[in-house]
Amino acid sequence: MDSGCTQHMISDSRMFTSLIGDVENYDKITFGDNSKGKVEGLGKIEISSEYSINNVLLVDSLNFNLLSVGQLCDLGFQCLFKPNEVIVSKIDGGEVVFKGFRHNNLYLVNFNSKNANLQACLFSKNSMGWLWHRRLGHVGMNTLKKVMKKDLVCGLKDITFEKDKLCSACQAGKQVANTHPSKTFISTSRPLELLHMDLFGPTTYTSIGGNNYGFVIVDDFSRYTWVYFLEDKTEVAHVFSKFAKRAQNEFNTSIVKIRSDNGREFDNTNIEEYCDEVGIKHEFSATYTPQQNGVVERKNTTLITLARSMLDEYGTSEKFWAEAINTACYASNRLYSHRLLDKTPYELLNGRKPNILYFWVFGVFNNATGMVEETYDVEFDESNGSQGAHVDVVNIDEEPLVEAMKNMPIGDIKPKEDEDEVQTNDQPSSSMAPQDGSEQDKILPNEDVHVRQEQIDEQAQDVGTPVQAPQVAPQRRSQLTSGHPKELIIGSPTKGVTTRSRNTAAFVQAYSFVSSIEPSTIDQALSDPDWVNAMHEELNNFTRNEVWTLEARPKGARVIGTKWVFRNKQDDEGNIVRNKARLVAKGYSQVEGIDFGETFAPVARLEAIRFLLAYASHHDTKLYQMDVKSAFLNGYINELVYVEQPPSFEDPNHPNHVYRLSKALYGLKQAPRAWYERLRDFLIEKGFTIGRVDTTLFIKKTDNDLFVCQVYVDDIIFGSTNEEYCTEFGKMMAKEFEMSMIGELTFFLGFQIKQLREGTFIYQEKYTRDLLKRFKMDDCKPIETPMATNIKLDPDESGIKVDQTLYRSMIGSLLYLCASRPDIMFSVCLYARFQADPKESHLTAVKRILRYLKHTPSIGLWYPKGVSFELLGYTDSDFAGCRVERKSTSGGCYLLGCSLVSWSSKKQNCVSLSTAEAEYIAAGSSCAQLLYMKQTLKDYGVELTRIPLLCDNESAVKLTNNPVQHSRTKHIDICHHFIRDHAAKGDILLRNVGEQLADIFTKPLDESNFCRLRSELNVLDARMIM
Known part of the structure; x- marks a missing residue:
């Protein structure tokens, strides 16, 4: 003053x-x-x-x-x-x-x-009306006024509620779009007659209870809401079955129907079997139609806006999102009145008015330690925390919290007070949901869950929450669909809880809790809380796995340095799902014979993955995936190895000590082998056998059922003809290792995989679009074929040189894309021959492939069900196609029924004197590939003899079946007569064919023939399948 x-x-x-x-x-x-x-x-x-x-x-x-x-x-x-x-x-x-x-x-x-x-300091709203507004989860003033006027709760008397104002936390948290009109009738007559269910997640911050998903259940009659916080969405079926049993016993009535969307967490055999067993009818909303599940969608909207306001008021950390949602649900069950029955959900379900005298403002905790303490003798500081960070202004655009939203393409957004009524219509909103569920006058911890002392139990209160003990779960970033609007992000728009991704035609990108920037130094990482959490998670893995022991630095001992590596993990849509900090050893300083011995460790070949997918599709077997968290930390090492303490995480009492390793560390040369041996020994101990030729394939046969497991370092694909074995395998692995059960196989090694009722589709659309964008070809003019029919490339000695790095980068990227795109195999392999000294003509030819990819970004492999499972090969060769060395190109493709699982295009090692010789050499290479596949099929329990190999050169066929020697064949190297031996044994049956599918791997074709062969190989566009 x-x-x-x-x-x-x-x-x-x-x-x-x-x-x-x-x-x-x-x-x-x-x-x-x-x-x-x-x-x-x-x-x-x-x-x-x-x-x-x-x-x-x-x-x-x-x-x-x-x-x-x-x-x-x-x-x-x-x-x-x-x-x-x-x-x-x-x-x-x-x-x-x-x-x-x-x-x-x-x-x-x-x-x-x-x-x-x-x-x-010139703003205050500490009236009792505003205090109760904040105590009760920032519910609308209209709701509070109505609840008090109709005497729907105990403890709310003679309070003045200012209807025409909003606190700043509400302005920041409650921005919603216009809604649809509500229904004027009640669809059900009693509680539990119809339950609406939805799942949100994975959230991008793991809650303090270790959870990343929320399972929401809303009773249609009373609008009473429960939410269960889950670590993994595969727990939905188990949680629902326990909820149903307990709810029906507690409220002495039965569940008649449940309604959900078509997510895999709901549309699966576990839920359907339970519903069939207890007589519950399961209704699904139509695809892309959230309106039909609008009760829970609308409830999600209400609870999210309340939770956003509560988190925003005191600037509470986003890791408390589950507590905020739980509090919002707890309050709304006791406040929101049914617009047609004039009672709260609590009273409709329990038959008595709720008491709210014990409510306090959300967000007060111990700032010094970040720990939550439960105590009876405590005073609550209910000062208006929101005003420390916000000022109530007329123009919401000037609110500091929402300045980041000004450039976001989310349409017209206007501030408005949250609707006070619980709508009875089925209208669209979002899938970010919460819960309460307690009839208690206090939120009590659930006896089914054991957590650390400093953690708050986030589970549903009225019906027990059957979930596992909290663990550090991966952070996820996802996207919002048209049915899940932007306003449902908890926290500020630049960091919020996002909903589960849905495969809709129109969507907007959501901001998330994970950091999108990969730090290049430890200092940069330490300035970002997301990366600090990731580093703590990594070190917790070291402690959990007993990787090392802190010891005094031995004199004269070799100590290997350590460093932090930071990477963002993405899902199949390119969204950042996790910030991964990895502490690695500087293995380049190791000395062979001292710090390590054998280092080789097998990894699955890409064709082995396709083989498994084709087998599963043919036998109508669902494949699942999981990964081992910090897999290398499970492998035992035999050498005595010391490493430095993690940078910036040194022990303050012993800063000069070093760690002695008992298990492998990422970066050590022996780490991959140590992990593989640990996993191999464990699976063999459990009764699995290793594949004859593929040592990353593990098989277990029980009666007439087969369980198959394919390993790629720490990623595991598995499936069985008996679904129960998959569940048992998951439990078995979880007991031995810390696992991340990802669920149904959808994304693996860059493959996008769709397991459909008619078959399996494998494609790399995301990778293709990223590749085009990386090489600035995303706006190029599309073309129908990857190469011209009259192209005759040579070294072009007088041509203009181009950037070797760029050219090699393009070739390398395209070679990886060939894993699901056999249609570009020949052109890529041909242009790869000029990487030593690329010229402008070569670069132009490569860019034509990119133009073709622009035309066909979503083409992939289609493995249909219900067809034969015979192994068949096609072999072909051109003649002297290489203009430099005049060598020929061998091509081949190999199918299991109609499923193309392997193909090749390779320049031959020698010059052929005739087309017959070139075709004969190509047939020998194809024979070797078929024998490999024959051995693999034995592991799957399939025995084959006289495998057909089709060739369009009659001379090559006769040369194989009739080993004559004359002037035109006597010079052929003995190694190429390999096929003769196996033809004589009956392993291979080389036959002549008029229609050669392998032509696409040996020569350029015109558009008509190219598209025809591509289609006959079942290389199709995703739009034809899905």
Whole structure:
């Protein structure tokens, strides 16, 4: 307060409830040091729910907000200055309006709590109405007014609720789009007659209970809501079965129907078998039609906006998102009245009014330790925390929290108070849901879950939550569909809980809790809480797996350095799902024979993955995937190895100590082998056998059922003709290793995999689009074939040189794409021959492939069900196609029934003197591939003899079946007669064919023939399949 100041003045325009920017009648303000400040506006500021101050100047360069004593007196107030405080009261009646305090010989006024931000010192809403608004999860004023007026709860009496205002936390958290009209009738007649269910997640921050998913259940009749927080969405079936049993016993009535969307967590055999067993009808909403599941969708909207406001008010960490949702659900079950029955969900379900006297404001915890303590003797500081970070202003666009939203393409957004009614219509909203569920007067921990002392139990309260003990779960980033609008992000728009991804035609990208920037240094990572959490998670894995022991540094011992590596993990849509921090050893400093011995470890070939997919599709077997968390940390090492302590995480008591390893560490040369041997020994101990030729394939046969497991380092694909074996395998692995059960196989090694009723589709559309974007060809002109029919490339000695790195990068990227795109195999392999000295003509040819990919980004392999499973090969060769060495190109493709699982295009090692010789050499290579596949089929329990190999050169066929020697064949190297031996044994049957499918791997074709062969190989566009 300033008695020498002629008028109130502040420097922050956000503090005004109304502001006039065009002020010409005011001169510049002169400060005490004779400096001047420009008057930029004049407006009004509210100091309470009843009082406001007019004629407040907005002054540039003002360091402190000044409250004019003279202007207060002119408004009918009097100021009493005491040694330690100042009291401002009304002249008429002496009613105290506010008080100030003395500090450093200045009288200051803070209209907020003692902890409030002084920049917001001209704003306060501490009336009882606003306090209850904040205590009850920031529900709408209309709801509070209605609840009190109709006497629907106990403990809410004689309170004035200001309907026409919003607190700033609500302005930041409750931005919603217009809704659809509500229904005017009730579809059900009693509780549990119809339950609406939805799943949201994975959330991008793991909750303090270790969960990343929320399973929401809403009763159609009462609108009572339960939410269960899960670590993995595969727990839905188990949780629902326990919920159903307990709910039916507790409320003494039966569940008739449940309604959900078509997500795999609901549309699966576990839920259907349970529903069939207990007589529950399961209804599904139509695809892409969230309106049909609108009850739970609308409930999600309500709860998310409340949770966002609660988190925003005190700036509470997003890791408490589950607690905020649980609190919002707990409050809404006791406050929101049914618009047709005029009762709260709690009363409709339990038959009595809820008591809310024990409610306190959400968000108060121990800032010093971050720990939550449960205690009875405690005082709650319910000061208006939201005003420390926000100022209530008329223009929501000026709110600091939402400034980041200004450039977001989310359509028209307008601030509005949350709807007070629980709609009874089925209307679209979002799938971010919460829960309460307790009839208790206090949120109690659930006895089914054991957590650390400092953790809050986030589980549903009314019906027990049958979930596993919390673990550090992967952080996920996903996307919002048209049925899940942007306003449902908890927290600020730049970091929020996002909903489960759905495969809809139209979607908008959601911001997430994970960091999108990969740090290049440890200092950068330490400045980002997301990466700090990732590093702590990695070190927790070391402790959990007992990887090392801290010891004094041995004299003369070799100590290997360590470093942090940071990577963002993405899903099949390219969304960042996890920030992964990996502590690795500097293995390049190891010495063979001292620090390591054998290092070889097998990994699955890509064709082995396709083989398994084809087998599973033919036998109508569902494949699943899981990965081992920090797999290398499970492998035992035999050598004595010391490593330095992790950078920036040294033991403060022993900073010079080193770690002695008992298990492998990422970066060590022997780490892959140590992990493979640990996994191999474990699976063999459990009764599995290793594949004859593929040592990453593990098989277990029981009666007529077969279980197959394919391993690629720490990623595991598995499936069985008996679904129960998959469940048992998951439990078995989880007991031995820390697993991440990803669920149904959808994305593996860059493959996007769709397991459909008619078959399996494998494609790399995301990789293709990323490749085009990386090489700046995403806007190129499409073309129908990857290469011209008249192309005759040579070294082009006089051509213009191009960037070797760019050219090789293109070739390498395209070679990986060939794993699901056999249609570009020949062109890529042909152009790869010029990587040593690429010219402009070669680069132009490669860009034509990219133009073709622009035309066909979603082409992939189709493995249909219900067809034969015979092994068949095609072999072909051109003649002297290489213009430099005049060598021929061998091509081949190999099918299991109609499923193309392997193919090749390779320049031969020698010059052939005739087309027969070239075809004969190609047939020998194809024979070797078929024998490999024959051995693999034995592991799957399939015995084959006389495998057909089709060739379009009759001379080559006769040369194989009739080993004659004459002047035109005697020079052929003995190694190429390999096929003769196996033809004589009956392993291979080489036959002549008129229609050669392998032509696509040996020569350029015109558009008509190219598209025909591509189609006959079942290389199809995703739009034809899905």
